[in-house]
Amino acid sequence: MLLVLSAWPNENRQTLGGDASLSQIPDSADLRTKYWDTFLETGSRAATDQTIYDSNAWGHWQISRLNQAGSVYTIISPAKGDQWPVHAQGSWIIKRAGNTGSWEQAKIFLRSDPELYIRLYPHGNRTHLDVLAYGAVLYHQVIIPLSFRQVLTRPLADIIKMTADIVDWSVFSPNITLYRDLRDFADKIRQELPGLRYAEDGALDEDGKAVFIDSLLEQPAAAGLNCSGFLKWIVDGMLYPINGSYLSIETLKTRMITYRGSSFTESWEELFDPFFGLDWCRALASAAWSTVYNRQPAAPTAHDVAEPGFALMLTANGALPGKVNYSNFPAPQDNTGVHLSGLKAYLFLLASREPGTMYFAQFNARDTKDLVLRRYFHVAAFLPYFDDQGIFRVAVFESAAETSLAAVLGNPRYEFVNLIRMPILHRFQPPRLP
Numbered sequence: 001m002l003l004v005l006s007a008w009p010n011e012n013r014q015t016l017g018g019d020a021s022l023s024q025i026p027d028s029a030d031l032r033t034k035y036w037d038t039f040l041e042t043g044s045r046a047a048t049d050q051t052i053y054d055s056n057a058w059g060h061w062q063i064s065r066l067n068q069a070g071s072v073y074t075i076i077s078p079a080k081g082d083q084w085p086v087h088a089q090g091s092w093i094i095k096r097a098g099n100t101g102s103w104e105q106a107k108i109f110l111r112s113d114p115e116l117y118i119r120l121y122p123h124g125n126r127t128h129l130d131v132l133a134y135g136a137v138l139y140h141q142v143i144i145p146l147s148f149r150q151v152l153t154r155p156l157a158d159i160i161k162m163t164a165d166i167v168d169w170s171v172f173s174p175n176i177t178l179y180r181d182l183r184d185f186a187d188k189i190r191q192e193l194p195g196l197r198y199a200e201d202g203a204l205d206e207d208g209k210a211v212f213i214d215s216l217l218e219q220p221a222a223a224g225l226n227c228s229g230f231l232k233w234i235v236d237g238m239l240y241p242i243n244g245s246y247l248s249i250e251t252l253k254t255r256m257i258t259y260r261g262s263s264f265t266e267s268w269e270e271l272f273d274p275f276f277g278l279d280w281c282r283a284l285a286s287a288a289w290s291t292v293y294n295r296q297p298a299a300p301t302a303h304d305v306a307e308p309g310f311a312l313m314l315t316a317n318g319a320l321p322g323k324v325n326y327s328n329f330p331a332p333q334d335n336t337g338v339h340l341s342g343l344k345a346y347l348f349l350l351a352s353r354e355p356g357t358m359y360f361a362q363f364n365a366r367d368t369k370d371l372v373l374r375r376y377f378h379v380a381a382f383l384p385y386f387d388d389q390g391i392f393r394v395a396v397f398e399s400a401a402e403t404s405l406a407a408v409l410g411n412p413r414y415e416f417v418n419l420i421r422m423p424i425l426h427r428f429q430p431p432r433l434p
Contacts, residue, residue: 016080016112017389019089021173022160025110026058026078026090029155039065039074040094040152058090071104072096080112087114094152103148108156110172113392118159119324122148129159131167136345137312137326139167171352174392178355179385185358185424186383186395189234189402192430196225196233196400203229204236206248208431213249223434227379227399228280231360234381234397235284237430238423239291246431252283277376278335278418281360285420292423305359305419306332309346336364337418344405347394350419351384358383358422363408365415380408382419 020026031054032040039050051064062084066073077084077091086093093107106120119130123141127148131139142163144151151159160169201212202224210223225233236246255275282300290297308331315327332338338346340363350357363378380398382405387393394405408414 013087013114015391017391019111019390022169027155028076030056033153070098072098088112127151133348134345135314136310136342138310142166174386176386176390182356182383182385188428198400199224202226203232204431206246210434225400230400231379233430235288237428238425240429241427242291247287252280277362277379281362281379281420303421336416339416340414347384358424359419360422362418363414
C-alpha cells in the first residue's frame with residue numbers, strides 16, 4: 001500500500017496549485033465504470049488493500065482500495081506531477097460499510113485543497129449533494145435525480161449541470177488575473193512595513209504628526225501606530241495621491257450612536273468606548289469610497305458586509321441528527337458580523353464573488369466578567385485572493401505588521417468579526433513615521 005494513503009482519512013494534506021476550472025477538471029467516469037466490479041461493487045468482500053494504475057484522456061490515475069476503521073474506501077486520484085495526492089482536483093473517495101457493503105458516501109475534490117469538496121449521499125432512489133469549503137456547508141441536501149449507484153459512474157460535469165440552478169459552481173473556478181491588483185497592493189504595504197513600528201494608541205494626524213488618538217497629544221521619540229492608526233495609515237496612503245492630504249483623527253473619532261448600540265450601551269460610551277473600532281473603520285470606509293468616486297459620503301453602514309453565507313459547519317462534537325457531523329452556524333449579525341469559526345469560508349466566498357476587494361475587520365466579543373457588553377477591541381486589514389497557482393490565500397495586516405489568518409483564528413479573545421469593504425488603488429503614498 002502506498003504511503004500517500006496510509007493515514008487516510010486523518011492525514012494532514014497540503015494545498016496544491018495548478019488546478020483547472022471546473023469545466024476542465026480531470027474526470028474518471030470511464031475508469032469508475034471499467035473497475036466497477038473489481039473495486040467499487042466488491043463491498044464487504046474487499047478484505048485486502050490494493051492499488052493499480054490506469055490512464056484515460058485526462059491523464060494517469062491511481063485507483064486504490066483501502067480498509068480502515070470498519071469501512072472500505074475506493075480512492076481514484078489523477079496524477080499531480082509524479083504523485084497521486086488523495087485530495088488532487090478531480091479525486092473521488094467512495095466509502096462503503098465494511099460489514100454490510102452498503103454505500104455510505106462519496107467525496108469529490110473540486111480543487112487540490114483538502115477543504116474544498118462535495119459530498120454525495122444515498123437518499124432512496126435519489127442522491128443528496130453537499131458542497132463544503134473550509135468547514136462551511138455552502139449547500140446542503142441538494143437533490144440529484146439519480147440513484148447513488150448511477151451517480152458513481154457519471155462524469156462530474158453531469159452532476160454540476162443537474163445542480164446548476166441551485167449551486168453557484170463559479171466560486172470554484174477563480175480567474176486569477178482578477179486578483180493581480182490586490183496582490184500588488186499587498187506587496188506595496190509589505191514594502192513599507194520596515195519603516196513602521198507599533199505604539200499604543202498611536203496614529204498620524206492630518207499633518208503627518210505622530211500623536212495619541214485619545215488625547216491628540218504628540219507622541220515622544222520612537223513613535224508608532226496601533227491597530228487603528230495603522231488602518232488610517234493605509235487609507236491615507238491611498239487617498240493622498242488624490243486629494244493631497246491626510247484624514248483628520250478628530251473626525252474619524254466621531255461616535256456613530258444612531259447606527260449601533262442601544263439604550264443599554266449609551267451609558268458606557270464615555271467610560272469604555274466599546275464601539276470605537278467599528279465607528280473608526282466605518283469612518284475610514286466612508287472617506288475612502290466618497291473620495292475615490294468623488295461623491296457625498298453614504299450612510300456609515302453602507303459598506304458593511306452583511307450577506308448571508310451558510311447555515312451549517314463541520315464540527316467534531318454535537319452533530320445534528322441526520323446531518324453527519326454538522327452543527328448550526330449563526331447568520332451574520334448587524335454591527336457584529338460573522339462568527340470567527342466561519343471566517344475563512346466567508347472570506348473564500350467574498351474573494352470568489354468580489355475579486356479585488358479589501359476588507360477592514362473589527363474583532364468583537366462580549367465582556368462577561370463585569371457586564372454583558374460587546375466591545376470592538378481590535379481592527380485589521382484582510383486581502384483575500386487566489387495566487388498565481390490558484391491557491392486561496394488571505395494577506396492579514398494589523399498593528400503595523402503582517403500576521404496571518406491562522407494567527408487570527410487561533411486568538412481566543414475573538415468571537416465575531418465585522419467586515420467592511422474597502423477599495424484599493426494603484427497609487428499608494430502612505431505617510432512616513434517621524
